Structures are given as C-alpha cells and as structure tokens.
Amino acid sequence: MILRGIAAALFMLLSISSIAQDWSLDNYQYGKLYKGYIIDNEGTRIDGYIKYRNRWVMQNEVIFYKVDNLESPKKKYMTSNLSEYKVADKLYHVIPFSGKVGIQMRANLVTNAEGCIKEYVWYDRASSYNKLKKRPGESDEDFGTRKFPSTKVYFKSTDGMGVTKAFFKDDFAKKMAKYLALNKVLAKKVKTKKPGYTKLLDIAKIFKEYNKECGQ
Numbered sequence: 001m002i003l004r005g006i007a008a009a010l011f012m013l014l015s016i017s018s019i020a021q022d023w024s025l026d027n028y029q030y031g032k033l034y035k036g037y038i039i040d041n042e043g044t045r046i047d048g049y050i051k052y053r054n055r056w057v058m059q060n061e062v063i064f065y066k067v068d069n070l071e072s073p074k075k076k077y078m079t080s081n082l083s084e085y086k087v088a089d090k091l092y093h094v095i096p097f098s099g100k101v102g103i104q105m106r107a108n109l110v111t112n113a114e115g116c117i118k119e120y121v122w123y124d125r126a127s128s129y130n131k132l133k134k135r136p137g138e139s140d141e142d143f144g145t146r147k148f149p150s151t152k153v154y155f156k157s158t159d160g161m162g163v164t165k166a167f168f169k170d171d172f173a174k175k176m177a178k179y180l181a182l183n184k185v186l187a188k189k190v191k192t193k194k195p196g197y198t199k200l201l202d203i204a205k206i207f208k209e210y211n212k213e214c215g216q
Contacts, residue, residue, distance in 0.1 A: 050087035097162030115211025
C-alpha cells in the first residue's frame with residue numbers, strides 16, 4: 001500500500017509537470033481569453049481572464065481582462081510587477097531568473113512547486129525564431145519547441161537567483177555543497193563525493209532528498 005501511494009504521488013507530480021509544459025493547440029488557442037488570476041507585488045490577488053499567447057511572451061507580459069470579452073477594457077502587466085499569475089493550466093511564479101546574465105525578475109512556468117527547491121521552465125527564443133518554418137509533418141508542439149527552447153530552472157526562496165544545471169557544471173562538489181549548506185548531512189555527501197552524489201545526472205535525486213527533509 002505504501003509503495004502504491006508513493007507511485008501515485010510520483011505519477012501526479014509527473015502529470016503536473018507534463019501538463020504545465022503542454023503547448024499543443026488541442027486545448028487552448030493563442031489570442032483567446034482564459035480564466036486566471038494575477039497577484040501583484042503587494043500580495044493582492046485579482047481574478048479575471050488572461051490572453052493566451054506563445055510560451056516566450058507569456059513569461060514576459062500579461063494582458064489581463066476583468067471579464068471574458070476581448071472588446072472589454074484590458075490592462076497590460078510586465079511580469080516583473082507581479083509575484084504570481086495563472087492562465088488556463090499554466091501557473092507562473094516571478095523569480096530572479098530571466099535567462100540572461102545578471103539578475104532580473106521574470107515569470108517562470110511552474111513544473112513542481114513541492115518542497116524548498118522548486119522547479120520551473122524558462123523559454124528562450126531561437127535565433128531568427130520569427131523566420132523559422134514548420135517542417136513537413138512537424139506538429140505545432142514540436143515546431144514551438146524548436147522556436148522556444150526550454151531550460152529547467154531551480155529556485156529556493158533563501159537564494160537571490162534561480163539556477164540551472166549549468167550553474168553546477170564547473171566544480172560540482174563545491175558548488176552543490178554550498179547550495180545545500182542548510183542540510184549539513186546532504187552537503188557532506190556531495191562534498192566527500194559519495195557515490196550517487198557526484199555529477200549533474202544526480203541532481204534530481206539530490207534535490208528530492210533535500211526537499212524531503214527541508215520542511216521537517
């Protein structure tokens with residue numbers, strides 16, 4: 001029964017992650033309004049409708065309507081002026097990561113909000129993205145993935161910036177041990193290079209262990 005419960009929980013997390021990253025046009029159409037909300041920097045939540053747009057634009061600005069009508073008054077928000085918002089099945093947190101050098105507050109798509117280290121996706125724009133053409137037989141989803149390549153981002157509220165796997169690439173043991181410093185036991189496993197705690201491929205396991213214990 002315990003194993004079944006763990007499997008069910010894992011399936012749910014994987015489902016949430018895959019749904020969040022589903023940009024096919026089967027369920028939602030660009031340019032249409034979908035129910036959602038915004039939360040500003042003061043913590044005020046406003047429910048309404050948000051225009052559904054491509055995955056790069058959606059993380060940089062929000063076009064918000066109080067009612068489900070494209071002809072009604074609207075308001076544009078830069079995501080740096082919000083703390084959170086949701087449109088259709090897409091939930092965004094505004095964190096210090098924008099895919100560029102330096103720290104900029106931008107919205108990142110939530111793929112796993114469980115634990116102290118949360119997971120997100122940031123979308124870039126491919127070179128000459130606006131000139132790319134669909135290949136024969138290519139789906140809208142795959143075409144969009146080529147136009148807007150994604151990067152997995154990790155963030156914990158005690159940090160001043162979101163990080164990617166590339167952040168740990170050089171001197172993995174030193175950087176990861178410092179990142180996990182609040183969990184001395186886990187940090188030591190990384191620093192002493194215990195098997196299973198030594199490389200980028202171990203990140204998912206390491207962060208899962210950190211999240212399991214950080215709230216206790």
